[in-house]
Amino acid sequence: MPDDALPLVHVDDDLVVIDKPAGLLSVPGRGPDKADCAASRVQxxxxxxxxxxxxxxxxxGLLVFGRGPAAxxxxxxxxxxxxxxxxxxxLVAGWPAQAEGRIDLPLICDWPNRPRQMVSHTVGKPSLTLWQRLEAHALGARxxxxxxxxxxxxxxxxxxxIGHPILGDELYAPPEVQAAAPRLMLHAERLTLPHPRSGEPLVLHAPVPF
Incomplete structure (x- = not known):
């Protein structure tokens, strides 16, 4: 397998799904030094x-590409x-008091500090996350x-x-939480979507690497 090959999760005539590694852009960034990305490698x-x-x-984790404009x-x-x-x-810092919950906080771009986003109850767009505690780890919870x-x-x-920043998050975690992991400890592990041709549910998995 070439060094720049990406793990394929699913391939058919209509879509390609990969398990994107941490540290790789999804699409090209600005400048020639940011040309390498998941999209260019898949294409x-x-x-x-x-x-x-x-x-x-x-x-x-899971990243989806359609094969052709219709897909x-x-x-x-x-x-x-x-x-x-x-x-x-x-993996987050701290142990949530509840076993599960919902975070309903509107978000908007923090324009002077982009690409940072921020909570804004006046101009933010509705944003909802459901969460569930899985297990403890040395610094908090999975x-x-x-x-x-x-x-x-x-x-x-x-x-x-809500006071539980993700370990290794260079944008939003305080320094000690950012330094607690070698990468952002966030992984897209499961995705269910309608197949673009048949409409049948397609369930995709990528094992969690941490």
Whole structure:
């Protein structure tokens, strides 16, 4: 396998799903030094693969590409219309008092400090995350996370807002929590979506690497 090959989770005539490693951009950034990304690597092997959604550079896990414009359009609409179900795992600082909960805090770009996002009850867009405590670890808890909406940095900002920032988060965690892990401890582990051709539910998994 070439050094730049990515783990394939699912491939058919309509879509490609990979397990994106942490530290790799989903799409090209600005400048030639940010040209390497999941999209360019997938397109080198599947020339018709088109971006459907993104994961933050630090987040690992399931990333979907549509093969051709029709499949891309169908998959993009499924995400926009919330016909998909997503589950992440995260290692967070601190032990939540409840076993599960919901975070309903509106989010907006913190424009002077972009790409940071922030909670704003006046101009933020509705944002909802469901969470469940799974087990303890040395610095806090492992959580299962279900984002109902898909705002930029939603899980990271929501968890920081309730006092449980994700370990290794260079944007939102305090220095000691940021330094507690070698990467952002956030992984997209399960995704259910309607197949772009048949409409049948497709359930995808990527094992949690931490």
């Amino acid at each position: 080198a092997r599947f020339a018709d693969a088109l971006v459907v959604h993104r994961l933050d550079m630090g987040t690992s 891309q359009r169908a998959l993009s609409m499924a995400f926009e219309q919330r016909l998909t179900s997503k589950r992440y795992q995260a 959580l299962a996370l279900e984002p109902i909406t898909g705002r930029s940095h939603q899980l990271r900002v929501h968890l920081q807002a």
